[in-house]
Amino acid sequence: MTGQQLKNSILQMAVQGKLVPQDPNDEPASVLLERIRKEKEQLIKEGKIKKEKNPSYIFRGADNLPYEKVGKNEPVCIADEVPFEIPESWEWVRLGNIFQHNTGKALNASNRTGSLLPYITTSNLYWDRFELGNLREMYFSENEIEKCTATKGDLLVCEGGDIGRAAIWMFDEDIRIQNHIHKLRSYTEVCTEVCIADEVPFEIPESWEWVRFSSIIELQSGQDMAPDKYNANGDGIPYITGASNIENGSVIINRWTEYGKAFAYKGDLLLTCKGTVGTMAILDEPQVHIARQIMAIRTTGEIGILYIQVVLETLVASLKAAAKSMIPGIAREDVLKSLLPLPPYAEQKRIVSKLSEIAQFVAMYSLRENALNRLYSSFPDQLRKSILQMAVQGKLIPQDPTDEPASVLLERIRAEKQRLVKEGKIKKDKHESVIFRRDNSHYEKLDGIERCIDDEIPFEIPDSWSWTRFGTAMINRDAERIPLSVGERSKLAKKYDYYGASGVIDKVDRFLFSKPLLLIGEDGANLLLRNKPIAFIAQGEYWVNNHAHVLDSVEGLLLEYVATYINAINLAPYVTGTAQPKMNQEKMNSILIPIPPTAEQFRIVHEVSCITSVIGHL
Structure with missing residues (x-):
C-alpha cells in the first residue's frame, strides 16, 4: 500500500463513519438538516439567498433504501x-x-x-x-x-x-x-427521482444522512481579470488566480485588484477546478477576488468546512474523471450534485481532529515509502556495482594457490608485445611502465625512474594478483578506426554493426574488425553518468567509429575481465572536460588495473555473469 493509498483509505473510513466511534448521545444529522433548512428559509425571507425551486431531500424508505424527494410533496x-x-x-x-x-x-x-x-x-x-x-x-x-x-x-x-x-x-x-x-x-411538485440506491457508494451509520452538496453549501465560481484590471502593488483586494497561489494549504498573495466581482471570504474553502485540479486551502483573508480556475465553497448551518474538505479530497479523482473538457477540470454542476455523507456536527469535529492527529504519521509513512521505493529502484544497480567491486578486488571468489601467478602472465604480455613491435604490427610504447613490490610497497619504473605509487593504489589485492597500467596490459587498435558520417552511412546497405561510444548505432555494408575486441567509450556524457556500460565486447564482423577505443589483449588476459573492471571503477579522474567529457588514449592508458591469474579471471567472469543474470530478474 502506498502512502497515497493509505491516506485515501483513512479518508474513506472517515466519511463512512468507520474512523471514530459513534456516540448515541449525539444529536442525529436529520435534526441538523432540519435546522439548516429552517435557517435557509430565514435567509430567503431576509432576501439574502434565493429560494430553491426544487430543493433536494434524501431519506430512507420502508425498504431501507435511500430516496430523494424533489419538492415538498411525498412520492x-x-x-x-x-x-x-x-x-x-x-x-x-x-x-x-x-x-x-x-x-x-x-x-x-x-x-x-x-x-x-x-x-x-x-x-x-x-x-x-x-x-x-x-x-x-x-x-x-x-x-x-x-x-x-x-x-x-x-x-x-x-x-x-x-x-x-x-x-x-x-x-x-x-x-x-x-x-x-x-x-x-x-403540475405539482412531485419526486422526479425516487430511489438513489445506485448512487450511494457505501453504508453510513444510523446517525448520519446522505445529502447533496447543493443542499448544504454555497458555491462561488471565479472570474478572470484582464491584465489591466489587476496589479502587483497591493492596491485593492487580493486576486487569487489558481494552484500557483496555494501551497501546503496556505494562500499565497501576489496580485491585487480594485475591480473585484467574484468574491471569496474568510473561512471559505478554495478549490482549484482547472489545470492543477484539487488543490485546497481555507481562506484567511477577509475578502478576495477569485479567477475561474478557483471555486469558493462556504457552508450553511452547522457544517464544518474542514469536514467538507475531507470529503472533497475523496471525490477529487471522480470529479476530475467526470469532466468532459480536454483540459483537466472540475465542473460546478458535478460538485453540486455530488453526494456527501453527513455525520452529526460533533462527530464531524472528532473526524477532523482524528485526521489532524494521524496526518503526521501518514506523512512519515509517505516519506518512508518514498525512501523504500528509491532503495528498491536503485538496489539492483547498487548490488551490481558492489558485485563488480568485490570481483575486481579478489573478494568474490576464493583464490586457488595452484593458479599460475599474474606476474608470470604479465611477463608473457610484455614478451608478446615486444614480438609484435618487431614485426611492425604495433608501435613501441615510448613510456613503458613496470610496477613491482618492494619493502611491502608498490613502485613503478617509468623512463628509468623508480617512484613509490602507494598513494595511487585504490585497494589491496590478493598476493597472486599484480598491478599494472592499462596501456601496459592492452594492445591498442585505435589507429584502425574510421568514422563515417550519417550521410555516408545512409548510402550503404545495412549488414554489419557500426559501433559508437555506447554500442551499435547503425549498420553498414563493410567491416573493419572480425574478431572479439574490447570497446571503451572515448567521449560523451556516459563517461560520467554511467547510464550504460562504458566497456563492452564487440563480436563478429563490425565497424567502429572514432568515439570508442578499440582494444585487444594477449592470450591469458580476458577481455571480459578487463570490461568488468572498467565498468566497476570511477572514470572521472581520467576524463577531461565537462560540457564534452572525453577520455583520451593517454588518460586511459594511465588507469591502474589489477590482474588476477588467468584461471581466476575465468572464474570471476563466470561468477559475475551468473550473479548479474539473477540481479536482472529483481
Whole structure:
C-alpha cells in the first residue's frame, strides 16, 4: 500500500463513519438538516439567498433504501390500470395527469429578434446526463423563452435518434431547448427521482444522512481579470488566480485588484477546478477576488468546512474523471450534485481532529515509502556495482594457490608485445611502465625512474594478483578506426554493426574488425553518468567509429575481465572536460588495473555473469 493509498483509505473510513466511534448521545444529522433548512428559509425571507425551486431531500424508505424527494410533496403511489404487479409503496399514474408538455424551438437562421441565448439539442442529451461543452446559441423572443426554457427538475426526453433518451435538468441555471427535445414539467411538485440506491457508494451509520452538496453549501465560481484590471502593488483586494497561489494549504498573495466581482471570504474553502485540479486551502483573508480556475465553497448551518474538505479530497479523482473538457477540470454542476455523507456536527469535529492527529504519521509513512521505493529502484544497480567491486578486488571468489601467478602472465604480455613491435604490427610504447613490490610497497619504473605509487593504489589485492597500467596490459587498435558520417552511412546497405561510444548505432555494408575486441567509450556524457556500460565486447564482423577505443589483449588476459573492471571503477579522474567529457588514449592508458591469474579471471567472469543474470530478474 502506498502512502497515497493509505491516506485515501483513512479518508474513506472517515466519511463512512468507520474512523471514530459513534456516540448515541449525539444529536442525529436529520435534526441538523432540519435546522439548516429552517435557517435557509430565514435567509430567503431576509432576501439574502434565493429560494430553491426544487430543493433536494434524501431519506430512507420502508425498504431501507435511500430516496430523494424533489419538492415538498411525498412520492405518489399509483393503483390505476397497470400491466403488472408493483410494490405496495408504488402508484401508477398517466403521464398527462402530472406533467406539462412542451417541445423547444425549431432552428431558424433568419430569425434574429429577441435575446441570443444558449440552447441544447439532442446531441447534448444522453441517458441520465448532459454534455454541455459545445452549446450553440440562437435568438428567442420573450414568449419563446417562457415556453422553451427548462428549469431545475424538468425531465427532458429525446424525440428522435435514440428515442426516449432522457435526463433530468438538475442545474440551478435555466436552459433553452431545441424542438427535437420534449420537456416534461410536473403540475405539482412531485419526486422526479425516487430511489438513489445506485448512487450511494457505501453504508453510513444510523446517525448520519446522505445529502447533496447543493443542499448544504454555497458555491462561488471565479472570474478572470484582464491584465489591466489587476496589479502587483497591493492596491485593492487580493486576486487569487489558481494552484500557483496555494501551497501546503496556505494562500499565497501576489496580485491585487480594485475591480473585484467574484468574491471569496474568510473561512471559505478554495478549490482549484482547472489545470492543477484539487488543490485546497481555507481562506484567511477577509475578502478576495477569485479567477475561474478557483471555486469558493462556504457552508450553511452547522457544517464544518474542514469536514467538507475531507470529503472533497475523496471525490477529487471522480470529479476530475467526470469532466468532459480536454483540459483537466472540475465542473460546478458535478460538485453540486455530488453526494456527501453527513455525520452529526460533533462527530464531524472528532473526524477532523482524528485526521489532524494521524496526518503526521501518514506523512512519515509517505516519506518512508518514498525512501523504500528509491532503495528498491536503485538496489539492483547498487548490488551490481558492489558485485563488480568485490570481483575486481579478489573478494568474490576464493583464490586457488595452484593458479599460475599474474606476474608470470604479465611477463608473457610484455614478451608478446615486444614480438609484435618487431614485426611492425604495433608501435613501441615510448613510456613503458613496470610496477613491482618492494619493502611491502608498490613502485613503478617509468623512463628509468623508480617512484613509490602507494598513494595511487585504490585497494589491496590478493598476493597472486599484480598491478599494472592499462596501456601496459592492452594492445591498442585505435589507429584502425574510421568514422563515417550519417550521410555516408545512409548510402550503404545495412549488414554489419557500426559501433559508437555506447554500442551499435547503425549498420553498414563493410567491416573493419572480425574478431572479439574490447570497446571503451572515448567521449560523451556516459563517461560520467554511467547510464550504460562504458566497456563492452564487440563480436563478429563490425565497424567502429572514432568515439570508442578499440582494444585487444594477449592470450591469458580476458577481455571480459578487463570490461568488468572498467565498468566497476570511477572514470572521472581520467576524463577531461565537462560540457564534452572525453577520455583520451593517454588518460586511459594511465588507469591502474589489477590482474588476477588467468584461471581466476575465468572464474570471476563466470561468477559475475551468473550473479548479474539473477540481479536482472529483481
